[in-house]
Amino acid sequence: MMDWDKLRVFHAVADAGSLTHAGDVLHLSQSAVSRQIRSLEEALDTTLFHRHARGLILTEQGELLHDATSSMNRRLETAAARIRDSREEVFGELRVTTTTGFGTLWLVPRLPKLYAQYPELKIDLMLEERVLDLPMREADLAIRMKEPSQADLIRKRLNTVRMRLYAMPDYLERVGTPETLDDLPDHRLISMHNTATQVAAGEVLVQSLMSIGIPSTLTVNNYFGVLQGVLAGLGIGVLPDYVIADFPAIKRVLPDVESAEIPVYLAYPEELRNSKRIVAFRDFVLEELALSAKVLESMGAQL
Template identity: 45%
Template structure:
């Protein structure tokens, strides 16, 4: 099998179109299409169904795509290990992190990281899904779930504690809840059902308030804790937020302080085979140092 054609097939299967794959490969759409047709002819099978709205893998195409993904994932891992052998802290580093952690905690600290390590090319993927580190979807991760895979190294960074809060303007207008049952007369903000959640039990506020999201009309759903924070700041309602996010705005007030959910542990995670990566170790130590200095 022609290696270059396999590389192009993998790009097309990932992108779902000749045009987008061509942009990634720096090839014209027609050149990509010709290479795929040539690969199909040499194999004697059809790999894609062509539709006006894009490409759909055939059964044979799915089989080849799975194999190609495994191959290129392993090659990417080897590339990372080769880069890890360098002594200087330089080169690409790709990290996946829950959206709100990346937006409200990690991003504000990147200036200092860049000053210390200007040759590390950092890419941050804000994603509440659990990406596959073994297949090199990222080099490392900040997770709010305890990793269960035995081939992952984990370092607990801190524990996030959550409180119920609202803006002072909202409370002045709608009154301050005196007990849990009072929450049922307020607008509550939480996560939609059936979407990737950054941590377990994100809607514990609904649960303790005795509210069913399907039957309660005073409710706002957002799949972003950062957006929930901004909504609370704009007097939209009451939500549960981590302590550090509440402290970022002195206008936010903690209500019902006796109502407290279990803390959410935050971990820095990376594959066992990357244990000698200088870049991963540098980022891990930077995060630990930042938490020790700031307490968050």
């Protein structure tokens, strides 16, 4: 039977790549860490690390053991989270991942309401286009613009989004309101750059608009920048419709022009089904989306 302490020390050294750095994390001396690693290698009758001037590198056998200790750590973290969530209070860390656009333009402005309700919640918000691996616990919960394909996830379709064209009233008064697509070359188009990661439906719409031949454009690698360009009166922007719930002054132009529907899903691992943090966050998002939908309906739009 392996010694848990030695495995804990091994995992820290493998992550740090250094006996000294691992010792700092574990509050042990370098010699104590070295003794534990040597003892583990003797017990397994194998070499776990290659030693060189720049630090330590795992051997093939070390990689196998590190995979096992990483899996153990994730399971222990999940067990600890479930134990903490057995209490009635909603508190502790919740790692949420979503796209940069949805996170900055819709989610973050609404978080004060959630924190007011659960002041001891610690949200670690990871805004990126890369889809994080929820079963491997890279995040606890995800809001994505497509249905998750990973296994062992609880998934809920929240709503649908469409990309549409928007501009500020003062810009339209100054330059004119386009009546047809043929009028777009008289305007500056603000959009995501076609090399930036974005939902396929949005990319298709932008490419079709660019093919018209628009002399002046502003391309940005995220929707926050596109929104700022629209608010500054630089031109007509291609934006997701959920943005407009918080910016009622922005006007939609060419209402017949829009992308295909983009589904929005919330997902989390099956093992976190009973997590009170997950439930609280899920219910909060659903309530806020319902409020946004009412605002958009009152503006004559549909989320």
